[in-house]
Amino acid sequence: MNQIFYDAVGNNPIIAAVKNMEDIEVSCAIEEIQVIFILFGDVCSIDRIVKRVKDAGKVAMVHVDLISGLSTREVAVDFIHTNTMADGIITTKPSLIRRARELSMFTVLRFFLLDSMAFENICQQQYSVKPDFIEVLPGVMPGIIKKLCHLVKIKIIAGGLISDRESVVAALDAGAMGVSSTSHQVWRL
Numbered sequence: 001m002n003q004i005f006y007d008a009v010g011n012n013p014i015i016a017a018v019k020n021m022e023d024i025e026v027s028c029a030i031e032e033i034q035v036i037f038i039l040f041g042d043v044c045s046i047d048r049i050v051k052r053v054k055d056a057g058k059v060a061m062v063h064v065d066l067i068s069g070l071s072t073r074e075v076a077v078d079f080i081h082t083n084t085m086a087d088g089i090i091t092t093k094p095s096l097i098r099r100a101r102e103l104s105m106f107t108v109l110r111f112f113l114l115d116s117m118a119f120e121n122i123c124q125q126q127y128s129v130k131p132d133f134i135e136v137l138p139g140v141m142p143g144i145i146k147k148l149c150h151l152v153k154i155k156i157i158a159g160g161l162i163s164d165r166e167s168v169v170a171a172l173d174a175g176a177m178g179v180s181s182t183s184h185q186v187w188r189l
Contacts, residue, residue: 015159033058035178061108064089077105087105088100092111097109097130098129109133113144119148126153134152134156136156136157136159155177157178
């Protein structure tokens with residue numbers, strides 16, 4: 001099943017990260033965008049948000065940590081799986097990745113690269129958690145992305161502060177398989 005996710009990112013490495021309904025409409029209208037990271041919503045609206053993305057024929061990934069009204073426990077993943085048509089989740093929590101994998105959902109484990117300890121944590125977690133992708137933020141550190149791509153077996157998505165062609169190219173040249181961005185300009189590259 002995760003081959004669909006890999007293929008979608010492989011076909012277009014630019015992932016639309018959306019923060020509101022206007023972003024949903026814009027990203028759904030761009031034919032080349034195949035994957036959408038949903039970074040907003042609440043328990044009352046997430047089903048409709050995901051439905052709009054799925055109706056446009058896109059892969060819908062819900063950042064479960066950002067959905068108002070959900071806990072940080074595995075039951076949040078169960079809720080997304082049971083009550084939406086989401087293809088997968090994004091989270092900073094390894095336990096939620098494990099639960100999503102049990103439910104055959106796509107998974108993205110998000111890391112904020114703040115220091116060398118965060119970098120080492122990625123290297124350790126790849127073996128125990130086994131997400132489909134690791135998303136690293138900020139994504140405008142090509143040297144770090146390159147080093148990380150050589151150290152981990154899991155494909156990397158660069159996210160955060162990706163706002164122009166140069167940062168997209170630098171992240172992809174460093175070895176990232178994809179980039180996530182909230183920039184409408186980047187979505188149209």
